[in-house]
Amino acid sequence: MVRDMTPDLSVTLGGGLTIKNPVMTASGTFGYGLEFAPFYDISRLGCLIVKGLSREPVLGNPPQRIFETASGMLNAIGLQNIGVERFVRDVVPRLEDAGATFAANIYGKTPEDYEAVAERVSEVSSLAAIEVNASCPNVKEGGIAFGSSPDGIARLVERVRRKTGKPLWVKLSPNVTDVGSIAKAAEDAGADAVTLINTLIGMAVDHRTRRPVLANVTGGLSGPAIKPVALRMVWDVCRKVKIPVIGIGGIMNAEDALQFLLVGASAVQIGTANFSNPRAAVEVVEGIESFLREEKIASVADYRGTLRLS
Amino acid sequence: MGFRHGTIVRNEGHGTIFYRMEVALPEPVQFVPGQFAMLSGWPGNDPLLPRPFAIYRAASAGGRHSVEFVYKVVGRGTALLSGLHGGDPVSVTLPLGRGFDLSGEGRTWWLVGGGVGFSTVFPAADSLGHRKGGFELFLGGRTRDQLPPKDWTPGGHTAGRLHLCTDDGTAGFHGTVVDAIRERMKGMGVSDLARVTILACGPRPMLKGLAELAAGAGVAMQASLENHMACGFGVCWGCVAAIRDGEATAYRRVCKEGPVFNAMEVVW
Numbered sequence: 001m002v003r004d005m006t007p008d009l010s011v012t013l014g015g016g017l018t019i020k021n022p023v024m025t026a027s028g029t030f031g032y033g034l035e036f037a038p039f040y041d042i043s044r045l046g047c048l049i050v051k052g053l054s055r056e057p058v059l060g061n062p063p064q065r066i067f068e069t070a071s072g073m074l075n076a077i078g079l080q081n082i083g084v085e086r087f088v089r090d091v092v093p094r095l096e097d098a099g100a101t102f103a104a105n106i107y108g109k110t111p112e113d114y115e116a117v118a119e120r121v122s123e124v125s126s127l128a129a130i131e132v133n134a135s136c137p138n139v140k141e142g143g144i145a146f147g148s149s150p151d152g153i154a155r156l157v158e159r160v161r162r163k164t165g166k167p168l169w170v171k172l173s174p175n176v177t178d179v180g181s182i183a184k185a186a187e188d189a190g191a192d193a194v195t196l197i198n199t200l201i202g203m204a205v206d207h208r209t210r211r212p213v214l215a216n217v218t219g220g221l222s223g224p225a226i227k228p229v230a231l232r233m234v235w236d237v238c239r240k241v242k243i244p245v246i247g248i249g250g251i252m253n254a255e256d257a258l259q260f261l262l263v264g265a266s267a268v269q270i271g272t273a274n275f276s277n278p279r280a281a282v283e284v285v286e287g288i289e290s291f292l293r294e295e296k297i298a299s300v301a302d303y304r305g306t307l308r309l310s
Numbered sequence: 311m312g313f314r315h316g317t318i319v320r321n322e323g324h325g326t327i328f329y330r331m332e333v334a335l336p337e338p339v340q341f342v343p344g345q346f347a348m349l350s351g352w353p354g355n356d357p358l359l360p361r362p363f364a365i366y367r368a369a370s371a372g373g374r375h376s377v378e379f380v381y382k383v384v385g386r387g388t389a390l391l392s393g394l395h396g397g398d399p400v401s402v403t404l405p406l407g408r409g410f411d412l413s414g415e416g417r418t419w420w421l422v423g424g425g426v427g428f429s430t431v432f433p434a435a436d437s438l439g440h441r442k443g444g445f446e447l448f449l450g451g452r453t454r455d456q457l458p459p460k461d462w463t464p465g466g467h468t469a470g471r472l473h474l475c476t477d478d479g480t481a482g483f484h485g486t487v488v489d490a491i492r493e494r495m496k497g498m499g500v501s502d503l504a505r506v507t508i509l510a511c512g513p514r515p516m517l518k519g520l521a522e523l524a525a526g527a528g529v530a531m532q533a534s535l536e537n538h539m540a541c542g543f544g545v546c547w548g549c550v551a552a553i554r555d556g557e558a559t560a561y562r563r564v565c566k567e568g569p570v571f572n573a574m575e576v577v578w
């Protein structure tokens with residue numbers, strides 16, 4: 001074997017998309033990307049995914065919106081965002097200047113909303129992919145109805161698929177009984193990849209005031225606390241679909257990321273870790289590279305899905 | 311703004327409830343009074359998130375750079391911080407947010423700190439101390455033990471400058487800082503009041519009471535708000551406060567558009 005080889009970190013994600021490494025940042029935890037430029041060169045990421053975009057700007061839920069839990073956090077942001085027009089007009093040129101590879105996470109209240117946002121972002125030639133949030137637990141109707149059954153997801157994905165030639169990723173909810181069949185339905189409806197998991201619905205209450213902690217009452221649980229659940233679901237889905245799977249959930253460092261690749265994920269997204277350590281995602285890129293180098297593994301593709309079951 | 315690894319120089323308790331931590335950093339820190347840092351000083355994932363603290367002081371001398379924080383133990387994160395020693399590693403992201411607006415010539419500044427809120431207004435006092443107009447300082451605590459140590463108080467030795475207030479009357483004015491400000495306003499003319507700007511940090515009920523008083527008296531006020539934070543630099547949208555936006559209400563990020571807001575625009 002060649003000494004000091006540089007491992008090939010690039011990964012192919014379907015729909016004609018190849019990215020320079022398997023490390024992405026998760027929607028809602030990375031702002032619009034530019035906020036991280038003071039911490040590192042954001043063009044080093046495989047792809048960054050911006051905060052969920054809707055047709056019109058959204059006000060979001062009242063405070064209190066977040067609460068720390070054991071090795072995790074609950075959030076009920078309510079998808080506050082600047083709307084797709086402002087994103088395309090004000091943010092995209094700056095992401096292009098920064099040399100970033102970026103994808104748009106989109107959501108709506110109705111299938112028509114999804115179609116409209118998908119159409120608009122598809123006009124952005126530099127956009128790498130569209131990630132359809134079919135699973136946010138914090139907005140009533142916010143995709144959850146579509147994301148909780150195979151039929152619902154199939155109908156939504158078919159409609160969005162007709163509106164875009166971009167690589168289409170479908171982000172799945174863990175708050176379902178059989179995530180595998182939903183992933184399969186997304187694949188059959190034309191998705192190029194599935195991403196999972198979104199947050200797990202949770203709740204916190206104050207036993208003295210007898211009130212819920214979050215104004216929204218329930219919120220989405222993220223962070224290291226959900227990693228074992230996410231890993232199991234990613235592993236399950238990897239065996240059910242042929243399209244690439246992008247793993248998310250509690251990834252704090254390169255070891256965690258490698259574990260998702262090991263069970264079959266083609267790429268990973270870093271979410272809550274960006275809050276604990278703003279450099280987390282770029283440290284994962286570096287950590288994966290040095291692991292492959294040390295282990296003399298030529299590429300991410302060679303390592304992916306090599307879990308030993310016996 | 312940056313994410314830095316630092317080393318604790320000192321971390322000591324003062325009086326009954328306050329701790330003061332000095333952290334050595336690889337680079338100098340420049341900040342506007344009212345700006346803050348996200349600080350974490352524990353390994354592993356529990357607690358998961360760094361905690362926000364006002365930047366109390368920053369110094370650079372002989373190639374050494376440091377930043378100081380003052381904090382009160384209220385829960386798990388601050389309890390863990392209080393157990394750290396000189397030489398222990400911490401990480402900080404700073405400087406964050408929008409601090410106090412200290413522009414404006416010929417203004418009369420009233421700085422108000424409730425509880426540990428003094429940590430946010432003392433740096434403003436340091437900046438204003440160099441100016442002619444100067445400032446008056448109103449500090450409130452439940453009891454005398456909960457007031458900041460005397461030797462920390464900027465300009466405390468100048469007569470008429472410092473107003474200590476305790477809820478139980480064990481030191482200074484018997485009552486809240488809101489009561490003390492109401493007293494201070496008595497006999498002041500409209501034009502004198504119009505020259506006053508209050509800079510305040512403290513518990514929300516205190517800020518709300520002050521804002522109502524200030525609004526009624528035609529006094530300007532900047533309030534430093536607090537909220538639970540995850541990122542501290544504007545990417546999670548978790549820390550918002552309701553702020554008036556014309557006729558409507560908008561949710562603005564305390565960590566980015568704040569923590570200092572025009573008190574007249576806050577939806578209390």
Ligand SMILES: Cc1cc2nc3c(=O)[nH]c(=O)nc-3n(C[C@H](O)[C@H](O)[C@H](O)COP(=O)(O)OP(=O)(O)OC[C@H]3O[C@@H](n4cnc5c(N)ncnc54)[C@H](O)[C@@H]3O)c2cc1C
Binds near residue numbers: 357379430536
């Ligand atoms: C911009 C800003 C500047 C601050 N500056 C200082 C400072 O200089 N010195 C200082 O002592 N404290 C300061 N605080 C408050 C400090 O961040 C909290 O006390 C700390 O995060 C509590 O952490 P904990 O793990 O000890 O408490 P937790 O166990 O998380 O909580 C203990 C209690 O405090 C409440 N609480 C926790 N965090 C906050 C918060 N951010 N806002 C309101 N209530 C909260 C909780 O609801 C709970 O009742 C500041 C907060 C902000 C937002």
Ligand SMILES: Cc1cc2nc3c(=O)[nH]c(=O)nc-3n(C[C@H](O)[C@H](O)[C@H](O)COP(=O)(O)O)c2cc1C
Binds near residue numbers: 136171199222272
């Ligand atoms: C504050 C916050 C906001 C989020 N907003 C979105 C969003 O707008 N769209 C979306 O698809 N997922 C959103 N998510 C979910 C994350 O992208 C990710 O799926 C989840 O947090 C699990 O990963 P983690 O444990 O690494 O954070 C959000 C998560 C957090 C913590």
Ligand code: FES
Binds near residue numbers: 538544549550
């Ligand atoms: S704490 Fe994340 S946006 Fe303010």
